[in-house]
Amino acid sequence: MKDRALVIGASGGIGAALSRALETGGAEVTRLSRAMDGLDLTDPALVEQVMQGLCGPFDTVLIASGILAPKGAGPEKSLAQISADNMAQVMAVNAIGPALVLKNLPRLLPKDGRCVVGVLTARVGSIGDNRLGGWYSYRAAKAAANQIVRTAAIEIARKRKEAIVVSLHPGTVETTFTDGYPGHQKVAPSAAAANLLEVLDQLSPAQTGGFFDWAGKPVPW
Numbered sequence: 355m356k357d358r359a360l361v362i363g364a365s366g367g368i369g370a371a372l373s374r375a376l377e378t379g380g381a382e383v384t385r386l387s388r389a390m391d392g393l394d395l396t397d398p399a400l401v402e403q404v405m406q407g408l409c410g411p412f413d414t415v416l417i418a419s420g421i422l423a424p425k426g427a428g429p430e431k432s433l434a435q436i437s438a439d440n441m442a443q444v445m446a447v448n449a450i451g452p453a454l455v456l457k458n459l460p461r462l463l464p465k466d467g468r469c470v471v472g473v474l475t476a477r478v479g480s481i482g483d484n485r486l487g488g489w490y491s492y493r494a495a496k497a498a499a500n501q502i503v504r505t506a507a508i509e510i511a512r513k514r515k516e517a518i519v520v521s522l523h524p525g526t527v528e529t530t531f532t533d534g535y536p537g538h539q540k541v542a543p544s545a546a547a548a549n550l551l552e553v554l555d556q557l558s559p560a561q562t563g564g565f566f567d568w569a570g571k572p573v574p575w
């Protein structure tokens with residue numbers, strides 16, 4: 355039987371590339387996004403309705419949605435730039451949205467056998483690795499998402515011994531997300547997708563709850 359994959363944020367640069375790569379690898383891919391399906395992760399009732407409408411089981415679930423800052427704003431460079439509204443929006447998309455998706459996974463993952471759930475967070479969500487400062491909302495939201503992923507991994511492992519639920523850092527990838535950072539060295543979305551799928555392929559259930567970069571190296575919390 356074909357592997358079944360669910361990609362949330364499939365309209366994004368990395369989400370689209372992941373969907374294509376999974377399909378090329380022979381999986382049947384269910385793509386969901388705000389642009390294509392109106393799935394706005396900041397609307398909890400809508401997320402619940404869409405997730406309840408899905409029929410599992412999915413062997414692979416990837417959450418590839420996220421924002422650096424609300425439209426029209428940029429990530430904070432200093433404490434003085436913190437805005438409660440902007441911070442709440444970044445939290446809603448990057449941390450609470452993925453949590454609402456994860457909430458539905460116990461029903462959508464296979465009861466037996468290997469399955470993988472990868473949530474794209476970011477290395478800048480690492481507290482231990484924070485040397486540059488700035489980007490308060492994005493860093494905090496991704497750190498919160500990492501904690502939510504870790505906690506979900508523990509709960510899911512109680513009933514699904516072969517489930518692998520992890521946070522992933524995709525590297526710096528050429529998407530609209532990084533448009534504002536032209537000087538940086540970036541990889542193509544297709545390369546990022548290939549890297550992430552290779553990492554997920556290599557992980558074992560003993561590594562569930564971890565945080566890994568595009569090369570499969572653990573990232574400090």
Ligand SMILES: NC(=O)c1ccc[n+]([C@@H]2O[C@H](COP(=O)([O-])OP(=O)(O)OC[C@H]3O[C@@H](n4cnc5c(N)ncnc54)[C@H](OP(=O)(O)O)[C@@H]3O)[C@@H](O)[C@H]2O)c1
Binds near residue numbers: 364477
């Ligand atoms: N690109 C990088 O260098 C980089 C580095 C580290 C981490 N990441 C992480 O990787 C993930 C994907 O990034 P990307 O580079 O592919 O970015 P992207 O091309 O800008 O795609 C972002 C995705 O997030 C979705 N999204 C934004 N707001 C949403 C909302 N309110 N509800 C539902 N979906 C929403 C977008 O949906 P619509 O387009 O449908 O609105 C789109 O599918 C993000 O979590 C990002 O933090 C990226």
